[in-house]
Amino acid sequence: MTYATLPPGVSASGPAVRENGPVTAREVVLLGSTGSIGTQAIELARRHPDRFRVVGIAAGGSNVELLAAQALELGVDVVAVARATMTQDLQLAFYKTASERGYSAGQFKLPKILAGPDAATELAAWPCDVVLNAITGSIGLRPTLAALAAGRQLALANKESLVAGGPLVRKIAQEGQIVPVDSEHSALAQCLRGGRRDEVARLLVTASGGPFRGRTREELAGVTVEQALAHPTWDMGPVITINCATLVNKGLEVIEAHELFGFPYGQIQVVVHPQSIVHSMVEFTDGSTIAQANPPDMTLAISLALGWPDRVPAAIAPLDWSRPQSWEFEPLDAVRFPAVSLAVAAGQAGGVMPAVFNAANEECVAAFVAGSLPFTGIVDTVEAILERAPRGTLGSAEPTDVDDVLAAEQWARDTARELTGAPAASG
Incomplete structure (x- = not known):
């Protein structure tokens, strides 16, 4: 069941009509x-x-x-x-x-x-x-x-x-x-207004590709912290920025999309779009694709989330269609950037495995920043931690409360520090 697309009274074709006049604060x-x-x-x-x-x-x-x-x-x-x-x-x-x-x-x-x-x-x-x-x-x-x-x-x-x-x-x-x-999921929610649920073929989550798009795995091994913190589009905190460089963030977003919209992982795909103008797309069964585009700015997504299903007029400046521009799209290279496939595997395993994935990654990012792990070692170590997870108590077990989630995260953090020798991640 999906629980995060359209609120009660809103059809897949658009927002509900307000019967009581103007929108109130x-x-x-x-x-x-x-x-x-x-x-x-x-x-x-x-x-x-x-x-x-x-x-x-x-x-x-x-x-x-x-x-x-x-x-x-x-x-x-x-x-x-x-x-x-x-x-x-x-x-x-x-x-x-x-x-x-x-x-x-x-x-x-x-x-x-x-x-x-x-x-x-x-x-x-x-x-x-x-x-x-x-x-x-x-x-x-x-x-x-x-x-x-x-x-x-x-x-x-x-x-x-x-x-x-x-x-x-x-x-x-x-x-x-x-x-x-999140801008990608906000985009999906908007695109899903364009058709019925049974008409959806795929959710297409866009990714900028990070600062290392096009590099070989051998070249990625020598990436420095300073290079990893130089995102080409967004200005974010260090953990999120490095997650964008490894594409871990896209793996997390695929898990979120699955949870938000209820589509199976096989119907969610990541597409590289360096310009970060198209924030995500929905492909329908008749072959059409609806894309949501706006300049890189979180204000639009925030305004939609607070005002949903209504739009806030002039939330941001629109794209300037009077000037030439080009948008590129290319497939994700899962060999050089295996984080998305790893996140999908964690999501498909279910239970607290996505929590283990996320917490292990945070610790591995801390180890990279501290100089005790190479850039490619972040995702490699996360994979090793997922393989170590005791399936009987962590993997397939559905958490019954928040404490179960926190316990799984603590196990992942302890294991990550054991493997990397890195200090604990702050927060």
Whole structure:
């Protein structure tokens, strides 16, 4: 069953017609408000106050000044911070920010503060229309489950929720309750509006190919950390950037696409598209293919996830069709870049194997950055870890709760550190 394409009342041919007139402002909770996705979502809400009102925000607590500034500007009802020790610092930051803005006592609203490791999970169930989960890492899984259990629409940017916790999410997610934020999956969701489910032949996930497209495996062996961090299109954090270089990110996205849209792995294919303009495509049984294209900018996907199924006017500047441009497409070389095939194998094995794949990769990336593993050793070591996984307790066993997922991840991390001698990955 698919649970993340079209919400109730929306047909495959397009969005539902609003019967109550103009679209009213949606109340939004932002988890991970100080990160890249969170700050872009706030900018979107700032530009479209008629469509979005942010009522709650959450962050880890490493930047309380920004968190306080966001809370006061947006006038949120509640702020969640993962570090309980930061409560007093956050309160002081409120008063400092208010003073800097020239507010006198009583001119600004102090939001309620939730603090501690479960704060984001509590906020995820807060009364609102949509929860944007942009938390990084497996700590985002509990908030995802809380938002779904509370019946909220979930704009999902936390990949671990589906890669590591897919079976848990699958048990409670309702049809159409999850809308993806990732640009590739947002593109697929848009393209799937073009036909019925039984008319779909394949989902085509595009990949830039990373900075090493065209290199031989021998040439890849000597790649340096600096070279791996130089992505040709996107500006991202080090782990995601290196995942793009190994194409591990595309493997993770294939797992996510399977979980989101419910199509078997055999109907999901990766296609290399260096320009990163076409974000994904859907091929239909009659031979037609629908592609979704826009300049590389996450704002469009964020706006769709928050406003789904409605589009936000002028979310981003469109492509400039007055100038010449060329788009290239080529097949993925699975020999030089075996990460996608490895991810598919983990996904097909089921259970917590995708969680093992993801956690092992994070540790191997840390080992590469630390200089204890060559570039090609990242995926090679992940494969060795998957082969070591005790199938009786990890491989085919469906996780019953989050603790099962975290235990599998810890096993993968311990095994990766044993094989590489690398320090633990941060976070």
